[in-house]
Amino acid sequence: MATKTEDQAADTPAAATTQTVTEHEEPTREEAAAEETEGQDEALTGEDGAPAAQDGPSGVGQGAGAVVAAALGLVSLTGSWIGTVASARESLLGQLQTSSSSSVATMVKEGYGDAWHANALWAGLFALLALVAGVAVLARPAFGTPGRPQAPWIKSVAWAGVALGVLGLLLAVLKYTDVLLGLPSA
Numbered sequence: 413m414a415t416k417t418e419d420q421a422a423d424t425p426a427a428a429t430t431q432t433v434t435e436h437e438e439p440t441r442e443e444a445a446a447e448e449t450e451g452q453d454e455a456l457t458g459e460d461g462a463p464a465a466q467d468g469p470s471g472v473g474q475g476a477g478a479v480v481a482a483a484l485g486l487v488s489l490t491g492s493w494i495g496t497v498a499s500a501r502e503s504l505l506g507q508l509q510t511s512s513s514s515s516v517a518t519m520v521k522e523g524y525g526d527a528w529h530a531n532a533l534w535a536g537l538f539a540l541l542a543l544v545a546g547v548a549v550l551a552r553p554a555f556g557t558p559g560r561p562q563a564p565w566i567k568s569v570a571w572a573g574v575a576l577g578v579l580g581l582l583l584a585v586l587k588y589t590d591v592l593l594g595l596p597s598a
Contacts, residue, residue: 485576539580
């Protein structure tokens, strides 16, 4: 019994017609991908070849807000220039207000205690700002465009800002109330 190979079968007119019909009805994967890419290129550029405007927000503001929240949280933990200046100012005022005849406890409280509290106050303010910025970034998608998810890195950085803000706020309260590293008794 003789069988035809695929090459010989393709030479017959019936096989060629069948092959041609199937090629036109169902495009190959490569052709479909090429047509899709062309459609995307046309959507990204306008008629004059300039980039077309995107529909909806790009998330740049949310990303920036998340980074700001994390940075403010870090500043609340490490200290800021304004906190250092406020601390030095309170220390100077305390030294000016006390006289040489004041008790040691008064001199320590006025010279160092108020400066410590001023530094804690500024650290707490930065922590509170970090907390508010992080929560605002995390809550933003609830009020934004439905169906547009927030990028995962934005959520991660915003959560880091919230966590640093909570930790900074806790440490600032502990410093201000003298629970953490209180003044020595004189």
